[in-house]
Amino acid sequence: MNNLIIAILLLFVxxxxxxxxxxxxxxxxxxxxxxxxxxxxxxxxxxIAYPVNNSNGxxxxxxxxxxxxKSIGLSCKFGVPVIYAVKNEDFDAARFDSLNLISxxxxxxxxxxxxxxxxKFIPSLKVVCSSFADRDAxxxxxxEMFRIESIDTDTVIIKSTKTLYKDSQKNIxxxxxxxxxxxxxxxxxxxxxSSYLLILIPVLALIAIVSIVLIRKMKK
Amino acid sequence: xxxxxxxxxxxxxxxxxxxxIFIRSKPFKLFLYSCIINCLTHPVAFYFYSEYxxxxxxxxxxxxxxxxxxxxxxxxxxxxxxxxxxxxLQKAVMIALIANLITALLSFIx
Numbered sequence: 480m481n482n483l484i485i486a487i488l489l490l491f492v493x494x495x496x497x498x499x500x501x502x503x504x505x506x507x508x509x510x511x512x513x514x515x516x517x518x519x520x521x522x523x524x525x526x527i528a529y530p531v532n533n534s535n536g537x538x539x540x541x542x543x544x545x546x547x548x549k550s551i552g553l554s555c556k557f558g559v560p561v562i563y564a565v566k567n568e569d570f571d572a573a574r575f576d577s578l579n580l581i582s583x584x585x586x587x588x589x590x591x592x593x594x595x596x597x598x599k600f601i602p603s604l605k606v607v608c609s610s611f612a613d614r615d616a617x618x619x620x621x622x623e624m625f626r627i628e629s630i631d632t633d634t635v636i637i638k639s640t641k642t643l644y645k646d647s648q649k650n651i652x653x654x655x656x657x658x659x660x661x662x663x664x665x666x667x668x669x670x671x672x673s674s675y676l677l678i679l680i681p682v683l684a685l686i687a688i689v690s691i692v693l694i695r696k697m698k699k
Numbered sequence: 700x701x702x703x704x705x706x707x708x709x710x711x712x713x714x715x716x717x718x719x720i721f722i723r724s725k726p727f728k729l730f731l732y733s734c735i736i737n738c739l740t741h742p743v744a745f746y747f748y749s750e751y752x753x754x755x756x757x758x759x760x761x762x763x764x765x766x767x768x769x770x771x772x773x774x775x776x777x778x779x780x781x782x783x784x785x786x787x788l789q790k791a792v793m794i795a796l797i798a799n800l801i802t803a804l805l806s807f808i809x
Contacts, residue, residue: 676742677743677746678742680738680742681739681740681742684738687738688735688779688782691735691783692782
């Protein structure tokens with residue numbers, strides 16, 4: 480009986496420890512993704528992100544070729560992805576794809592690491608992210624936009640340009656311009672539509688009040 | 700947007716009840732006035748609240764903007780109430796204060 484009580488107590492203690500590791504106090508889980516823009520300005524280069532892990536459980540490391548409009552989700556665990564640029568002629572796309580298809584997680588991670596380290600990849604920005612936000616935060620998704628500014632022989636300049644905060648319906652509820660730190664004018668179509676309503680309704684209400692007052696005066 | 704309209708309808712309903720408690724006549728007219736007055740202030744308050752709470756307080760702790768906006772709404776509703784309900788200024792202030800106090804408290808629940 481005592482053993483059973485001890486086992487139950489241990490379960491509670493260890494359970495809470497595991498839970499605390501998963502979700503810090505006062506925080507909630509959010510989704511993070513990033514997108515790199517201005518890739519088309521550098522047609523001679525291929526851009527990849529490595530190591531990319533989107534698993535919240537066992538680490539599953541992949542490498543991703545970046546393309547315009549492609550958003551890459553991260554679990555923000557088990558390694559920080561680095562954006563690399565490589566000249567098209569130095570990039571073996573078929574081999575890279577085949578390495579990503581390796582089913583064994585450890586083997587895939589090792590071989591991708593070796594592929595990147597032995598190639599002529601120019602490392603650039605590290606995508607540091609967090610998958611937690613304050614529990615009361617209105618946003619559920621964070622999407623960071625990066626822009627490739629320039630490439631020299633051994634240097635790639637990539638800058639964060641914008642951070643989009645989205646609600647559970649994936650409507651953009653806020654957008655921060657990374658350069659000026661001020662709210663940007665980006666709004667989702669539904670937000671745009673609703674902002675017109677927020678102006679139209681009070682205007683109609685004001686017209687109604689004026690009309691009522693005028694009608695009353697006319698009746699007198 | 701659906702959430703917003705639910706909040707607007709709830710505010711209209713609650714404020715109508717407050718108007719009716721004070722006036723005790725012509726419920727349909729009072730409901731219409733509640734619609735008009737809230738359509739005048741609620742969208743503007745909602746816009747400013749979302750704008751400020753998101754832009755300057757992404758941690759979403761309780762912020763001062765809520766209080767400021769509620770006070771502005773209370774003040775803005777006094778004169779429409781006085782005109783539409785044909786009551787004196789004191790009574791209009793009282794109605795606006797109680798109606799907005801109740802709806803502000805309800806916003807913490809919903």
